[in-house]
Amino acid sequence: MGAGMTAADMQKSYIKIFGALMVFTLLTIVAAKFVHFPESWGGLSTILHVTIGLIIAIAKAWMVVYVFMHIKFDNPYLRVFIYIPLFLFCVLVFALTVLGGPTL
Amino acid sequence: MSAVATHLEQGHAATHDAHAHHDHAHHSVSFIRKYIFSTDHKQIAKQFLTSSLFFLLVGGAFALFIRWQIAYPGEPIPVVGKWLPDTLVSSGAVQPGFYTQLVTMHATVMIFFVIIPMATGAFANFCIPLMIGTDDMAMPTINMISFWLVPVAGLTIMSGFFVEGGTAAAGWTNYPPLSASGTGHMLWVIGIFLVGFSSILGGMNYLATVLNKRAKGMRMFDLPLTVWALFITSVLQVLGTPVLASAASLLFVDQVFHAGIFIPENLLTPTGGLFPSGANVGSGGGGQPVLFQHLFWFYSHPAVYIMILPIMGVVSDVLATFARKAIFGYKAMVFAVMAIAFLGFVVWGHHMFLSGMSPLLGTTFMLSTIVIAVPSSIKIFNWLGTIWKGNIHFTTPNLNALGFISTFVCGGLSGVFMAIGPIDVYIHDTYFIVAHIHYVLFGGALFGIFAGIYYWYPKMFGKMYNETLGKFHFALTFITFNLCFFPMHMIGVGGHMRRIHDPYVYEFLKPFQPINQFITIFAILMGFSQLILIFNFLWSLKFGRPAPRNPWRANTLEWAAPAHPGHGNFDRDITVYRGPYEFASPESKRDYLPQWIRPAHIEKEEVVAAEKH
């Protein structure tokens, strides 16, 4: 339990996060399905869509981890269980896309 | 067993026998709970050990079939040949299809069912709780599940021999598209998924145990190197294995549904038809066979360190104990293990120099692989530093540990050849690689495992093994091992490919037949030398001398436990006062100073007596 947090405080922050998650879900749908970039932007438009979608997803994920999974309140060492796998995932993807290119 | 053993530390007279407590455990639990579905870490360790030794025989038998075929192609396998069904052998001689199955199963069994379960199953289970001074694992039930997944997986994979088309035959690396069809390959994938899960559950448990259950006063830097190595290895298991699991799952989807994840467009089957694949013309989408290789090696390179790091830990402990000297550079050793583990995750591509990957990626992997040799060198030099000015006792465990150093250096150095991309272009997929594999896996891991088995045998079974037989086993194995595997470097340089059923189809390989026969003779001798181990193991169980509590006069906590510890492990409270390698310390008149001895008691002679009884 977070230092100095009462049950009511916790409940409030849960609901706030819940609200934010809903809003972000809406945002990501709107951005992907109802925002269209000009035809002339070509591939850039896909890149923009992907970037926006991923940024929103990361933000949502962070909120879940931070509040629902108590990373904000818990022992800070628990964060390594998030950072290390994420780092390895980045290594894998970086090697295969940036260094590897089309031939892998 | 004398009762003086206990409670001397606390200064009051011992009141009960170490065994009383042990016996107590007997009648409160049923046979099934005690021997089959036991949650006691020592029992699970023994289960891992037995299953691995059994699989060692199976894998070894496969190896001998392989060797026979290579040396005497087309000639019936002696003794066994006539019992095998005609689908596998023709008039007793190994058929090509059977050969590839043998190679695959040999390596699969050895890696997934011998070395990994032995290192991270048997040793981790036995050593971690005892060496950190606690009663059991953090999650005993999960520990039990982790063991029982192994035989289930083993049966799954082995059942491949009885299905149509035979068992997996695409090498232990199981590259698609070759592995993307056939029941045997599906069973292989399922089996690997299961052992992988076992490995993850085990790793979880070891991490939680080491982090959470250390005895009073034990800091991380008071851990013996075995525990450190197992700790880091668990990190590799937890983070690496799931990637193998996802690669296996995707391969399974390709095998069952032909989704075309690893199967490119419009492939032909041997009969000339189109390979059923979601990627075929009309459905679109080309799979990437090389993607599988990346995912596979992202696990399997760290996996080779899963197989060697615990062993390096064991060797460190054995060496220090029998050289009666502290580990040279304890912290450097720990950091080297960490560095190996970290770098182990960024070098996987060195198995794929020839997969057609981008040359830039090749350069990256080449450099990172070469860098990984540095922490390994640190370890080698520190071991040498450890025995330097020591007082070396040549017990069987120590002989095996010294043998480990000698052979591992050779295996590691051949790794450096292959790490260099342009050289690998020539020696990739030749017997040079096979030589490397066996120098690091047999010469490295297995010798270390032997060292560990002998070293902890007294604590595991409460009996001493037979020292003469042990030395005999080591000497024979060491000699036959080198004579068997060293010549493989030479034919490898000669261009002798791996995984070929009959090398003499090629003109340029014909001259190598005598060498192959030489290798085979020593392989057979080596195989039979292992019978000594089995015999010693079983004989000593029954007739061995009862072991004292601390037969090696070692410092780590497992030797504080009763000679044959029961459920709960210790018969006294454990508090740690110092590091694990206080040999020849000036604080004490004896040449060792265990971790659990209170500073005030160091000079009490009865403590020593208690250890010796």
Add this chain to the structure above:
Amino acid sequence: MSSALSLAHEPVTGIRHGKLGMWIFLASEVMFFSGFFTAFIILRNSNLSVFAHGASELNWPLAALNTVNLIVSSLTMAMAILSLEHGNKSKFQLYMGITFLCACGFLVIKYIEYTTKFAHGIFPGTNSFFGLYFTMTGFHAIHVIGGMLPIGWMLAKSFTKRGYQDWERVEILGLYWHFVDLVWIFLFPVLYLIF
């Protein structure tokens, strides 16, 4: 006898064994899904049109509904833990019940999605996009089911006479459940939305 010894002392890190174990397991799970996402990225980049076309055939409104489903269940799961921690049994039952229902709802919607795909002749073998789609969502669904079992068990237990008080276990389960939600947070845009 071992109880007389203080070997089984408090966890050194101050984090309970089960919770620590769960976090380690989750790290492992991240790597498991990382494998899938890596495969997805690579194959998407080399087969862009197949993937875009595949994604356009998916029913994103249903998936959006499922997203809501999981977010609600995450909230109620967090609330359930809080309630049990403070000994509020009936609220625990309410929140846990909603969580369970959401999970059921998730699976029902998933079932509808899958069966309509099959009805349209789309299977995991259709092409690499659908191979990945079914594998990723399939494994996610297995995780949902894996979470529902203990949820259901705890809920049922709390209705018995002895009740269910072990909030620390629910907390561990909660970690897992939030992770399942978290995976979906990525699956949803990656599979259904962004092309």
Add this chain to the structure above:
Amino acid sequence: MFDFSWNMLTYFPPGISTYSKALDDLFILVYWISVAIFLLVQITLVTFIFKYRTRPGHKSIYYHGNNVVEFIWTLAPTVLFAGLGLYSDEMWKVMKYSSRVPSPDVEIDVVGQAFNWHARYPGADGILGKRHARYRTAQNLFGIDPTDPKGKDDIVLTGEFNLPMNKNIVVHLSSVDVLHSYFLPNFRIKQDAVPGSWIDVWFNGTKAGKYELACAELCGSGHYAMRGVLNLQSDADFAVWMDAKNAAKKAVLAAEAANPQAAAPVPAAPVAAEHGSSH
């Protein structure tokens, strides 16, 4: 009975490509470095074992290590290995970076098929016709585009190939079923043949003769027998051989044109893939 040399370096098959010498030299360099390290470690090990063996009155010392020494033996291998890595990268570039492949004199396509090697020569026009996986059938392994006239006269051979010596030869390598690996021991070249992609290999042989071509990647039960022969010839010999092949092909084409029914069925182009990935 077993008279063989324990010197690894005597086992190389004769190297006859332009870079085989450089590669062998690199190997030999690494070999001697390794031998030196190996001996260093083994001799130290044996000396220590002997010198510090237990005997009455002998005692070990109390010593936990020395950071200076630790530093030295971390730095030494780092420098040595990093140097080795950077040094060998040059060779890697020569063999692999396409920017370093010399201008090709001869280009051929090679595909592996369990358990044979097939090669496609450009034919009389000297140009390889277009190809695409979507055209691939058991009769048209290379997926030669039937609509491309340049592909008509291409010559497909199995098992035995002739190539000119002292020429930069670029092989476009692929596979029609599973992974294979194109291994020419005498040329010190090896490259996996990956279905679904075309990978370039280059070499330049300097000595005429027949050389064995092997498959070095497990491709099924017949993997061991996936043998080919590469016949390296002088320019003149090669020209003669090539002309003969071209003439034969021309005759076949003429016969086909005269009598379309008897001709081998031209595989109908399958429906063009809407989203096919092209290589």
